[in-house]
Amino acid sequence: MKSLQKIDIAARDLSEEVHDANFIGAKMKSERRYAALERDYADPDKLRETAGLIKQHTLENLDTYLEKAEAALQRNGAKVHFAVDDERAKQVVLDIMNEHGCKSMVKSKSMLTEEIHLLDFLEKNGKEVVETDLGEFILQIDHDHPSHIVTPIVHKNRRGIAKSFEREGLGDYNDDPETITRRARKFLRQKYLDADVGLTGANFVSAESGRIALVTNEGNARFCMAANKVHIAIVGIEKLVPSDRELGVFLNLIGRSGTGQQLTVYNQFIGGPKSAGQPHGPEHMHVIFVDNRRSEVLASDCREILRCIRCGACLNVCPVYRQSGGHAYRSVYPGPVGAVLSPLLAGNRFPELADLPKASSLCGACNEVCPVNIPIPDLLLRLRDKAKREKAGDAMKGTPDLTMWAVLCSQPTMWKTALKMGHTMNYIPTEMIPHPSAMSWQSQRKLPKFEGGKFRKWFKNHKSN
Amino acid sequence: MTTCLCDAFYADVAQASVEVLEYLGCDIELPDGQTCCGQPAFNAGDWASARKVLRSALKTFPGDKPIVVPSGSCAAMVFHGALLAFEKETDLPEVKALGGRTWELVDFIVHGLGITEWPGKLDAKLTFHRSCHLRGSESPQAISTLLASIEGLEVLPIDEVEQCCGFGGTFAVAFPNVSKSMGELKVENLTKPEPDIVAAADMGCMMHFGGMMDKKGIETKRMHIAQVLRDSLKNAGKI
Numbered sequence: 001m002k003s004l005q006k007i008d009i010a011a012r013d014l015s016e017e018v019h020d021a022n023f024i025g026a027k028m029k030s031e032r033r034y035a036a037l038e039r040d041y042a043d044p045d046k047l048r049e050t051a052g053l054i055k056q057h058t059l060e061n062l063d064t065y066l067e068k069a070e071a072a073l074q075r076n077g078a079k080v081h082f083a084v085d086d087e088r089a090k091q092v093v094l095d096i097m098n099e100h101g102c103k104s105m106v107k108s109k110s111m112l113t114e115e116i117h118l119l120d121f122l123e124k125n126g127k128e129v130v131e132t133d134l135g136e137f138i139l140q141i142d143h144d145h146p147s148h149i150v151t152p153i154v155h156k157n158r159r160g161i162a163k164s165f166e167r168e169g170l171g172d173y174n175d176d177p178e179t180i181t182r183r184a185r186k187f188l189r190q191k192y193l194d195a196d197v198g199l200t201g202a203n204f205v206s207a208e209s210g211r212i213a214l215v216t217n218e219g220n221a222r223f224c225m226a227a228n229k230v231h232i233a234i235v236g237i238e239k240l241v242p243s244d245r246e247l248g249v250f251l252n253l254i255g256r257s258g259t260g261q262q263l264t265v266y267n268q269f270i271g272g273p274k275s276a277g278q279p280h281g282p283e284h285m286h287v288i289f290v291d292n293r294r295s296e297v298l299a300s301d302c303r304e305i306l307r308c309i310r311c312g313a314c315l316n317v318c319p320v321y322r323q324s325g326g327h328a329y330r331s332v333y334p335g336p337v338g339a340v341l342s343p344l345l346a347g348n349r350f351p352e353l354a355d356l357p358k359a360s361s362l363c364g365a366c367n368e369v370c371p372v373n374i375p376i377p378d379l380l381l382r383l384r385d386k387a388k389r390e391k392a393g394d395a396m397k398g399t400p401d402l403t404m405w406a407v408l409c410s411q412p413t414m415w416k417t418a419l420k421m422g423h424t425m426n427y428i429p430t431e432m433i434p435h436p437s438a439m440s441w442q443s444q445r446k447l448p449k450f451e452g453g454k455f456r457k458w459f460k461n462h463k464s465n
Numbered sequence: 466m467t468t469c470l471c472d473a474f475y476a477d478v479a480q481a482s483v484e485v486l487e488y489l490g491c492d493i494e495l496p497d498g499q500t501c502c503g504q505p506a507f508n509a510g511d512w513a514s515a516r517k518v519l520r521s522a523l524k525t526f527p528g529d530k531p532i533v534v535p536s537g538s539c540a541a542m543v544f545h546g547a548l549l550a551f552e553k554e555t556d557l558p559e560v561k562a563l564g565g566r567t568w569e570l571v572d573f574i575v576h577g578l579g580i581t582e583w584p585g586k587l588d589a590k591l592t593f594h595r596s597c598h599l600r601g602s603e604s605p606q607a608i609s610t611l612l613a614s615i616e617g618l619e620v621l622p623i624d625e626v627e628q629c630c631g632f633g634g635t636f637a638v639a640f641p642n643v644s645k646s647m648g649e650l651k652v653e654n655l656t657k658p659e660p661d662i663v664a665a666a667d668m669g670c671m672m673h674f675g676g677m678m679d680k681k682g683i684e685t686k687r688m689h690i691a692q693v694l695r696d697s698l699k700n701a702g703k704i
Contacts, residue, residue, distance in 0.1 A: 005639055012642040027625075319629050323646045359640065361633025361647070362508055363597035368627070378549060384510030385550075395510065398639030402506040406514030409469070410521040412498035422473060440638040444645045445676025454476035455467060459483065459495050 003398040003436050007320070007359040010328035018155050022147070022325040025154040026316040032260020033313055033369065040262065051249050052373030055307035058207075058240050059298060065207040065240045066289065072210030076272030078285040086116035089290045093118060093199070093232060094125055096286050100230045102127075102196035106188075108214070108221035109133035110201030111149060111310055112236050112290060114332045115345070130191045132220040134184055141168050147326030147334060150258045150312035155325055188220075198224035198282065202235040203309065204250055205287075208243035211271050212287070215254060215264035222268055231273065231282035237289050238298075238306040250309060253371040258311035297344045302379045305340045307372040314366035314376060320359050329356060336366035340379045350386075351393035357383035358395055400437040419452030426450050466526070466534040466543075466567070469501035470668045478668055481695035482535040482570055488704050489578055498525040502534075503550070504542040508634040512550045519547050523559055531577060532567045535691050536667050538598035540569040569599070570691055571666065575607035581614070585697025588617040589661040593690075594651065594674070596667035597629050608666060608690055615697045621658040625650065632673035648677045656685055666690045 004012075014022075037044035058065055070080045081096075083089035089112075097105070105127060107113065119140070122129050131140040135152040139145060142164050146152030153161075162175035170183045200221045204213040212233055214221045225231050241247065255261035274281035297306055315321045315335030326334035331342035331353055339356040346353050357380040366376040387395035408414050430438070430447045441447065471479040483493050503518035522543070526532055534540045544564035551560045574580050593612065599605050612620050631637065631647025638644075651674050655663045663678075663685050665671045675687050688696070698704045 003639075004641070008640040008642045011640075011646070317627070319631065319647045319650075320640070320643050323643045358510070358636070359643075361597070361629045361631060361636045361644070363629030363633070364600045365597070365627055365629065368600055381507070381510070381546070381549060384508075385512045388510040388512070399509045399635045400638065402509055402511050402514050402635075406503075406506055406511070406517045409500040409503070409518040412500060412521070412525070415500040419473060437635070437638040440641045441676075444641060444648070444680065445673060446679040447676065448474045448672060450473060451476045452473045455471060455479040456495070456497075458476065458480055462483070 003440070005355055005358060005398055006330070006394065007324050007328045007355065008398075011324035014325055014328075017157065018325060019323070021155055021157055023322045025151060026318075026322045029151070029259055029312070029316040030369070033257055033316070036256040036260040036262060040256070047249065047253060048371050048373045051253055051371055052307060054241060054246050054249060055309075055372045056304065058242055059238065059303060059306050062237065062240065062298065065242060066237060068207040069205055069210055069240055072206075072208060073272070073287050076210045077275070078210065078272050078287050081286060081288045083288055083290045083292070085292050086290075089116050089234065089288060089292065090118055090121040092288050093234065094122065094127070096230070096232055097122075097127060097197055100197065100284060102230060104128040104130070104195045105197045105199055106130050106132050106192055106195040106224045106228075107199040108201065108216060108224050109136050109152070110199070110234060111146075111332060112201055112234055113199070114146060116290070116292065118234075130188070130195070132188050132192070132224055133216070134181060134218060137184055137188065138164065145327075146332075148312055148315055149310050149333065149335075149337075155327065188223075192223045193227050195224075195228050197230040197232060198228050199232045199234060200224055202233050202239050203254065204241050204247060205235055205239050206242075206244045206247065207240050209271070211244060211269050213247055213251065214268040214270065215251070215266065216268070217259075217261075217265045219266045222266060225270075225282055226280065229282055230284045230286070231270075232286045232288065233270070234288045234290060237291055237294050238308075254309055254311050257313040257369065257371040293345050293347050296347070297341075300344065301382055302340060302344055304374050305337065305344065305376075305379055307374050308337050308341065309372060311371055313369040313371065317365045317369045319361065319363065319365070324359070329359075331356070336360065336376045336380070337374075340376060340383060343383060351390070354383070354387040354390075354392035354395040355397065357387065358399070398436070398440070400435075416453070419456075422450045422452040466502070466532050466539065467495065467499060468534060468536045468539050468668065470672060471535065472499075474672065475668050475689070478535055478689040478691055481689065481691040482533070484704060485570075485574070485691055485694045485698070486533065488698055489574065489580065494530070496525045502539040502542040504539060504546065505634050507542060507546050507550055508636070515546075515550050516554065519550065519560065520556070523556070523563060526563060529566060531573065532563070533570055533573045534567065535570045535689060536669065537569045537596050537602065537604055538667050538669055540567055540572075541598040541602070543567040569602065569604045569666065571607045571611060572602060572604040575610055576603050581610055583611045583614045583694060583697065584701055584703055585694060586616040586701040587693065587697040590619045590621055590659070591662040591664050591693070592621050592623050592655045592658055592660040594630060594655055594663065594665040594670055595626050596665055596670050599666060604666065611694065615693075616701070618697065621660055623658060624654045628654075630670045630674045632670050634669070637673055644673070645677075648674050652678055652681070652683065656683060660685065662686050662688050662693070664688050664690055664693055
């Protein structure tokens with residue numbers, strides 16, 4: 001059907017294998033999330049609301065907190081850079097590598113590096129880059145990209161991964177997960193030792209202390225910093241929290257919300273480069289704060305989306321994500337958060353992604369699980385309004401034009417006439433109604449019997465008796 | 466507020482709502498000029514059309530009497546969605562006032578009228594679809610409270626209660642494949658415990674997943690929560 005939305009087509013065409021991997025993975029994490037929060041907190045919603053308020057406060061005073069963070073980081077001995085957009089951010093990374101004479105990089109997981117396509121850029125400029133998060137490593141060797149913020153290869157299964165490892169010369173075909181992991185570990189150990197520079201993201205940055213909080217389940221971010229002289233942390237400007245004190249709220253929420261873990265396995269706090277008395281650690285630390293249209297989002301009526309701590313809970317619970325998978329969203333950030341964030345970060349390419357906010361039944365499950373209480377459905381609605389007003393892209397594809405309907409519904413006399421005329425619907429085979437929306441409806445469901453005006457008639461008689 | 470769906474398709478749901486409220490001593494008025502709450506256009510992104518329809522509702526429902534709606538989603542449209550759609554409009558205060566006195570039916574019975582026990586009788590097993598627009602409101606608890614107090618009625622738990630049925634207004638026609646998969650899951654979860662009745666508080670959801678049940682030939686009885694309350698009163702000889 002010509003009027004189908006891209007995400008609907010993607011969901012229809014998804015293989016059963018990938019659908020089930022996405023669906024089961026998401027459902028399992030949702031259930032674990034619920035169990036972990038309900039078990040540990042009398043009222044998890046209060047914690048979510050608190051976290052949301054802290055983040056909103058930080059965003060509303062972001063200028064102040066960024067200055068504070070810059071000063072604290074400098075005090076700690078780090079060099080601070082600001083990058084206005086993706087091009088600048090990539091250039092800063094390259095410049096730092098060149099300045100220190102670095103040729104090869106090991107990096108931990110960072111959605112921001114996906115957003116700015118850092119790997120391709122560095123490789124084109126003659127640098128070697130190795131992803132060390134197991135999921136991201138598998139994506140790298142497959143030239144694939146993440147379909148989920150936290151579990152980037154949720155769309156893959158071990159048989160496919162075993163084939164990739166065989167192809168890459170990492171051993172004979174073996175789809176035992178432990179064997180796969182051991183092989184990756186062995187391969188990556190040497191890479192950690194050989195690399196000149198370690199790059200990480202940041203889950204949170206404390207403006208007061210300049211401390212960077214990083215959470216991983218594999219400890220790979222620590223390894224990335226273990227054997228080289230230079231550490232680069234690349235950070236979206238929305239990652240700030242006012243002080244170390246607030247980290248307690250967020251570290252308790254991020255693991256529980258994302259994977260149902262009470263605490264992510266490795267929680268790392270980076271205070272700066274190696275100090276004089278410290279035997280190990282990078283001698284140089286560079287922190288790059290990246291805007292890349294976040295200021296524009298902050299100035300828009302969807303600014304609450306910048307509270308996001310990238311836990312993935314909204315993806316896992318979202319029925320549309322469960323059916324369509326992350327790649328259907330055609331952008332770095334999939335699922336409900338992506339349906340808001342990706343079109344906003346696209347800038348003047350908004351029309352290309354203006355259909356994403358339509359891919360939701362507005363059920364609100366995302367809002368209910370969000371650790372920072374982002375009113376995602378409201379933001380999706382605002383973007384639908386924007387897309388309609390700007391006649392942007394394919395947003396309205398498949399949605400009936402409701403202009404005439406609105407006229408009908410604002411003229412009570414016409415409405416009542418329509419209630420009478422509607423009865424003709426009962427005398428024609430409704431499958432034959434030649435309207436795309438009616439056809440779409442009828443392909444899956446039967447329409448109920450039309451009984452327009454029946455209640456009004458009953459009520460009138462009832463009142464007069 | 467009848468809702469457009471009850472006005473056009475589900476007369477008995479509106480009638481049951483009136484009968485239930487009258488049993489509780491309410492005097493019901495039915496403003497003749499009412500049409501729809503504007504939600505289809507609002508959700509479709511056509512906020513200009515939604516405002517047009519809501520302005521008509523403003524004229525139709527003057528005064529300060531409570532407005533009771535047998536639909537969580539229409540109620541949420543009036544007390545929440547409308548505030549977004551009118552954010553930059555000069556008549557926002559009127560819209561706020563309208564929202565401030567709009568109630569979902571069972572929320573009104575329990576929290577507006579203070580009724581916490583339902584003196585009905587219904588020998589049946591029932592599964593309940595917790596419509597998404599009840600999220601964050603007092604309605605789900607109100608509905609559980611009343612259903613639990615009906616003599617003979619057993620409410621069976623369902624899997625994935627938080628998952629949407631896949632209706633979502635125009636979403637159902639713009640995303641037919643996703644909507645269908647969601648609907649099939651919901652029908653499976655609602656019928657798996659083999660209930661006598663599948664109930665919901667929103668005819669929008671019911672039109673969608675009920676229409677799928679009809680297409681599949683699943684004959685389990687479907688009732689709006691107002692009909693459950695009304696029929697149980699009849700069985701108990703109260704009305």
